[in-house]
Amino acid sequence: MMENVVVLGGCGTVGSLMARILAKKSKVTVSDTRNETPLREVFKAEGIELDLGGHNIKLIREADSIAVAPSLLGNEKILKLIKGKKIITVEDILTSFKVEKPVVGITGTNGKTTTTNILKNILKVAGYKVPEHHLNIQGNTGFIPALQARLEGDIAVVEIGTFGRAGEIKRAAADSNVKIAIITNISRDHLPPADFPSYIECKREILDVAQHVILNADDPILAGFAKDFPREKITFYGIENLESHFEVFPEDRECPYCHKLIEYKKRFLGHLGDYHCICGYKRPKLDIAAANVKEDSFTLKLGSKEADIKPNTRGLFNVYNSLAAAAAATILGIDPKHIIKGIRSFQGIEGRYEMIREKPRIIIDYAHNPAGVKAILQLVKKDTRGKLIIINTISSESGMEGDKEIASILSNADLIIPASYQARKASNHIKSETMHIKSSKKKIKHGTLGASKRQVKEAIQKGLEYANKDDTLLIIGEGGYKYAKKVLKES
Numbered sequence: 240m241m242e243n244v245v246v247l248g249g250c251g252t253v254g255s256l257m258a259r260i261l262a263k264k265s266k267v268t269v270s271d272t273r274n275e276t277p278l279r280e281v282f283k284a285e286g287i288e289l290d291l292g293g294h295n296i297k298l299i300r301e302a303d304s305i306a307v308a309p310s311l312l313g314n315e316k317i318l319k320l321i322k323g324k325k326i327i328t329v330e331d332i333l334t335s336f337k338v339e340k341p342v343v344g345i346t347g348t349n350g351k352t353t354t355t356n357i358l359k360n361i362l363k364v365a366g367y368k369v370p371e372h373h374l375n376i377q378g379n380t381g382f383i384p385a386l387q388a389r390l391e392g393d394i395a396v397v398e399i400g401t402f403g404r405a406g407e408i409k410r411a412a413a414d415s416n417v418k419i420a421i422i423t424n425i426s427r428d429h430l431p432p433a434d435f436p437s438y439i440e441c442k443r444e445i446l447d448v449a450q451h452v453i454l455n456a457d458d459p460i461l462a463g464f465a466k467d468f469p470r471e472k473i474t475f476y477g478i479e480n481l482e483s484h485f486e487v488f489p490e491d492r493e494c495p496y497c498h499k500l501i502e503y504k505k506r507f508l509g510h511l512g513d514y515h516c517i518c519g520y521k522r523p524k525l526d527i528a529a530a531n532v533k534e535d536s537f538t539l540k541l542g543s544k545e546a547d548i549k550p551n552t553r554g555l556f557n558v559y560n561s562l563a564a565a566a567a568a569t570i571l572g573i574d575p576k577h578i579i580k581g582i583r584s585f586q587g588i589e590g591r592y593e594m595i596r597e598k599p600r601i602i603i604d605y606a607h608n609p610a611g612v613k614a615i616l617q618l619v620k621k622d623t624r625g626k627l628i629i630i631n632t633i634s635s636e637s638g639m640e641g642d643k644e645i646a647s648i649l650s651n652a653d654l655i656i657p658a659s660y661q662a663r664k665a666s667n668h669i670k671s672e673t674m675h676i677k678s679s680k681k682k683i684k685h686g687t688l689g690a691s692k693r694q695v696k697e698a699i700q701k702g703l704e705y706a707n708k709d710d711t712l713l714i715i716g717e718g719g720y721k722y723a724k725k726v727l728k729e730s
Contacts, residue, residue, distance in 0.1 A: 241266045244327065245299055245480050248308030250276040250291070252374055254387035257306050257329055260336055262287050263391065268302075270294045281373050294320060306332075309382070310596055315579060329382050338388045338416035342395045343567050345696070346408055346445050346527060347423030347455075349610050350560045353552070355398045356588050357564035361559060361581030365573050367393040385414035394571065401441050409444035419570055420449035421563050424458050426610035427490070428507065453566045455559060456523050457511040463495030465523065474570060476527040477560040478507050478555075479540075483533040485555055486620065488613040498522050508555050509613055526565040529558050539579065541569060546579045552587040554618035561585075590720040592618065596727065599706040600627075605720045607633050609644045612715060616651055625709030626653040629699045631662040632718030634689020643668045652713075658698035659668060659689035676701055683718075690718030697724045 242265040248254040255278050258269050262285050265414040270290040271281060276282070282289060290298055299305065299321060306327040327714030345351050345356065359369045370390035372383065382395035399411050412420065425442055427435050443464060446452055452468055454461045456475035465473050490510040492501045497518040506512040515521035528540040533720045536549045537558050550557060561582045565583035568578045585594070590605040593616060600623075604615045612633075620627055629652045635641025642665035649655050657663040657675060666673050676697040683691045690698075695718050702712045714723045 242303045243301065244268070244304045244306055245290070245302040246306040247271070247294065247321070248280065248311045249287075249306075251310060252376060253310030253382050254728045255282075255374070255384065255388070255468055256372060257327075257332055258287055259285055259358050260386060260389050261306060261330055263336075265304075268298060270298065271441065274378040276377055277375070278373060279555050280371050290551045296320075299324070313627070321655070329386070331412055331620070332389070332590055332646045333382075333385055336389045338395070340388075340393060340395055341419070341571060342397060342415050342417050342419065343386065343419045343571070344397050344399050344412050344415060344417035344449065345421045345423065345563075346399045346401070346442055346607070347421070348426040348442075349614065350556060350563070351398045353557065353588060354421060354560040354563045355396050357371050357497070357560055357582060357585050358567050358727065361564060361568045361578050362394055362395050362396070362571075364581040364584065365568075365577035367391070367658060381411070382414075384411045389413040394580035396567075399445065404686065405441065406444070409447050409721075410446045412448040417445065417448050419453065419567055420445040420452045421567055422455065422461055422464070423451040423559065424455050424511065424610070425460050426608070433505060434530065447644050451695040453563060453570070454659050454710055455511070455563070457507060457513070457559075459492045459501050459510070459514050459520075459522070460495055462519070463522055474526045474566045475523050475526045476559075476566045477522070477531055478511075478526065478539060478558065478562075479530040480505075481507065481532045485534075486617050486651070488617065491496055493516060494520050508562060510611060511559075515635065517597055527562050527569065529562055532558055539582065541575050541578065546575075548579070548582055550572070550577070550582060551585060552592065553622075554592060554614065555593075556614040558615075595724055598708040599703070599710045599712055601723075601727070603709065603719055603723050604713065605717065606715045607717055608635065608641065609648060612645050612648050615713070615715065616648065619711060619713050620651060623711040625707055625711070627707055628654045628702050628710060628712045630656045630658050630702055630712065630714045630719060632690035632695055632698070632714065634659050634661040634672075634684055634716070634718075639665060653703075656698045656701055658685060658694045659683065659716070663691050674701060674705070688717045688721065690716065690722070691723040692726065695719060696730075699726055700730075701725065 244265040246258040250271040268288040279495045304325040305321045370392035372387045388395040452472045456477035487506045492510045494516040501514045504513045509685040529537040531538045556694040593603045606612045606615045644663045645667040646668040678694045
C-alpha cells in the first residue's frame with residue numbers, strides 16, 4: 240500500500256518539486272494556503288491531489304508523513320500543526336531519491352537559459368523525455384537543479400546559477416549528479432578587479448564534479464580551465480569566422496597564465512574572439528564550430544559533419560548558445576541529424592529577444608547585466624531601420640556601478656527612457672538623448688526587479704509617443720520582462 244504524504248507549501252518553487260518527486264512512490268496531496276496554482280494541470284497529470292486555500296486538519300491527521308517546504312520549517316504555526324507527525328525535508332528527498340539518468344549542468348554569466356532550452360529541444364527531437372520543472376523563474380539556484388534532476392525523464396538538463404557564494408555551484412552540481420558541464424562564458428561586467436578572481440572560482444567549481452567539460456574556447460579565461468583536465472575530457476566550441484559585420488563592444492582580458500593583456504586576432508563580442516598571448520597561450524583548437532557566421536545564418540561544424548543553419552533565434556550570442564548545446568548533444572551520443580534539426584526548429588524562449596508588436600517594433604529582452612545588454616544591442620541596432628529607443632527597467636544586482644556601466648553602453652541608442660529609479664540615477668552617464676518619466680523618482684528594488692508596473696507603463700507610453708513606425712522600442716530588464724506585455728495588452 241502506498242504511503243499517504245501531504246506536502247505543505249507544495250505550490251511553491253521547491254515544494255512543488257518535492258511533491259512531484261514524492262509522487263513517484265507515494266500518494267501525494269499538496270496543501271497550501273494559496274487559492275490557485277499555475278501547476279494545477281502538471282499536478283493532475285502526475286496524480287497529485289490539491290488542498291488549496293488553507294490546510295485541511297483531517298487530511299494532515301490521516302497522513303502517514305508530512306513533507307514541508309524549506310520556507311515553512313521555521314513557521315511555528317506549521318510546526319504546531321504537524322507536531323508528532325513524521326516530517327520529510329528536502330534533504331531527505333535528495334538522500335532517498337537517487338539520480339539515475341545522465342545530467343548536463345549549465346552555468347556561466349550569460350546564455351544559460353537559452354543554451355538549456357536549445358539542448359532540451361535537441362533531445363526531444365531525438366526522442367528523449369527531458370524533465371521540466373514548469374516554474375516561472377529566472378535562474379536556478381539552491382535546491383532547484385538537484386530536484387529537477389530527480390524528476391521523471393531520460394536525460395536531465397539543469398541550469399545552475401549562483402549568488403556568488405563559494406561552494407554553491409559545486410554543491411548544486413554534486414547534488415544533481417552532473418556528468419557533463421557547460422560553462423558558457425565568464426564576464427567581468429560590473430565587478431571590481433578584486434572580486435573577479437573569486438567570481439571565476441565560483442563558476443569553475445562545476446569542474447570539480449563533472450566527468451566531461453564543455454568550454455567556450457573564444458573566452459580566454461574559460462579556455463584556461465583546460466589545464467586541469469585531460470584533453471579527451473574537454474570539448475571546445477567557438478566561432479571560426481564572421482561574414483557579416485557585428486558591433487563588438489570590445490573588452491580586454493588578462494592571460495590566465497602570465498596575466499599580461501591578451502591580444503586579439505579577431506574580436507566577436509566583448510572579450511570573446513580569436514586571441515593569443517606573448518607567453519604562448521592561445522585559443523585552443525575548436526571541436527564544435529560555427530563558420531561563415533552572418534546576421535541570420537551560420538555553418539555548423541560537428542567534426543566531419545557540416546550543415547547550414549538558419550536559426551529562428553538570431554544574434555551572435557545565440558550562435559554561441561547553439562554551439563554549446565550541440566557540443567553537449569554530441570557528447571551524449573545524439574545523432575548529428577537530430578542536433579541539426581533541434582537547432583533549426585528551436586523557437587526561442589519568452590523574454591529573450593521577443594518581438595511583441597510591429598510598427599513600431601517592440602522587443603522585450605531580459606538582459607540585466609552589461610554583457611547581456613551588449614549582446615542584445617549587437618543584434619537589435621543592426622536590425623533597426625529607424626531610431627532605436629530603449630526603455631531601461633534594470634536595477635543592477637551589483638549596485639550603482641553596474642547601473643552606470645549599463646547606462647554608458649546604452650549610449651549607442653538614439654533615445655533612452657530610464658524606467659527604474661537606479662536607471663534614472665545612472666542616466667548622467669548616457670551620452671545620447673534621455674527622456675525621464677515622473678514615476679521613476681520612486682525606488683523599487685527586489686533583487687534585479689527595479690521597476691514597477693506603473694513605471695513600465697509610463698515609460699512605454701512615453702516611448703510610443705516618440706516612436707515612428709520604422710523605429711524599434713527595446714525594453715530591457717526584469718521589470719520589462721514581467722510587466723510590458725500586460726501593459727500593452729491592457730492599453
